[in-house]
Amino acid sequence: MSLFRSALSTVSAISRPYSAVASTAVHKLPNLSYDYAALEPAISGQIMETHHKKHHQTYVTNLNNALEQYAEAERKNDVAQMIRLQPMLKFNGGGHLNHSIFWTNLAPKNQGGGSPPIGALKTAIEKDFGSFDNLKQQLSAQSIAVQGSGWGWLGYNKNAKRLEIITKPNQDPLVEAVPLLGIDVWEHAYYYLYGPARAEYLKQIWSVVNWKNVGERYEAAQK
Ligand code: MN3
Numbered sequence: 001m002s003l004f005r006s007a008l009s010t011v012s013a014i015s016r017p018y019s020a021v022a023s024t025a026v027h028k029l030p031n032l033s034y035d036y037a038a039l040e041p042a043i044s045g046q047i048m049e050t051h052h053k054k055h056h057q058t059y060v061t062n063l064n065n066a067l068e069q070y071a072e073a074e075r076k077n078d079v080a081q082m083i084r085l086q087p088m089l090k091f092n093g094g095g096h097l098n099h100s101i102f103w104t105n106l107a108p109k110n111q112g113g114g115s116p117p118i119g120a121l122k123t124a125i126e127k128d129f130g131s132f133d134n135l136k137q138q139l140s141a142q143s144i145a146v147q148g149s150g151w152g153w154l155g156y157n158k159n160a161k162r163l164e165i166i167t168k169p170n171q172d173p174l175v176e177a178v179p180l181l182g183i184d185v186w187e188h189a190y191y192y193l194y195g196p197a198r199a200e201y202l203k204q205i206w207s208v209v210n211w212k213n214v215g216e217r218y219e220a221a222q223k
Contacts, residue, residue, distance in 0.1 A: 027067075029053075029060050030100050038108035042204040044193045052103070055188055059095030059171070066092055094171035098151055102182050107210035114207040120222075121215035128163040135163075140202040142167050143183045154181040154214070156221040163218075178221040181214045 032052060037045030066088040073081035107113035116132055117125055129135040135154070142165050143152025150169040155177030157164050164177055174182070183205060190201035 027060050027063050027096055029057050030103065032103050034106075034108050034111060038111075039106060039113070039208045042208045043106070043190075047189065047192050050192075051184075051188060052099075056096070056099040059092045059099065062088065063092040063096050090173075091171050094173040097173045098171055098179075098182055098184070101179055102184055104213045105181050105210055106205075106208050107213070108208065111210070112212050113210055115211060117211040117215055119215060121211065121218045124163055124218065135165075136206055139165050139181075139183065140199075143185050144199050144202055146185050149186040152183040152185060153177070153179055155179050156218060158221065178217070180217045180221070181209065 029052070032048075035045070036048040036052070039045075039048060066085055070082060070085050070089065073079075073085060116122070122132070125132055125135050129138065139152055139154060146152060146167050146169070148169065150167060150172075151174075153166045153168065153174045155164050155166050155174050156162075157177045163180075166174060166177060168174060173179070183202070185198060185202075190198060194201045194204075
């Protein structure tokens, strides 16, 4: 494998003499663990397929391009170029990170989608939000209120040791807290099915939230 890799890097280095391919990890579109249509009727198969194959793939492609250019700028010690590339890294790197979490935060009903939180996560939700219903109501309301494109998040604040709801614009990744559950409120996530009714999307999405995955992320965040 390493021989194969270094042979590939050599070929790339020859064909693109200024790129630092060998030192740049290549990001890939993750597979989904369910079919595109499996989240219906909450999210249509058409939305899922376009969202995953087109939108997420574009973030991955552009992230890899940005990282390659960044490695080249770093190699040349071109600080201005490194700074110039940062918005591209933030947007596409954020898009890749956010969607990679989002797909795992969802599950069809027959794989546990919509089953309420249990264990340590359930306890933490009740401590920090009063009840599971309150959490859903607050996360919905704040996600609906995001102006333009962005995300609503349930995150774990490691310093305060508590769950928090945080919204982010565009594809800015959640970095102030450990991301547990992200809700994509870009129009591409719901418009084909719900039109401009973001609130209806936020009502229906709870039937396919994978709280088991959110709970695993919560437990990992304790370490
Ligand atoms: Mn999206």
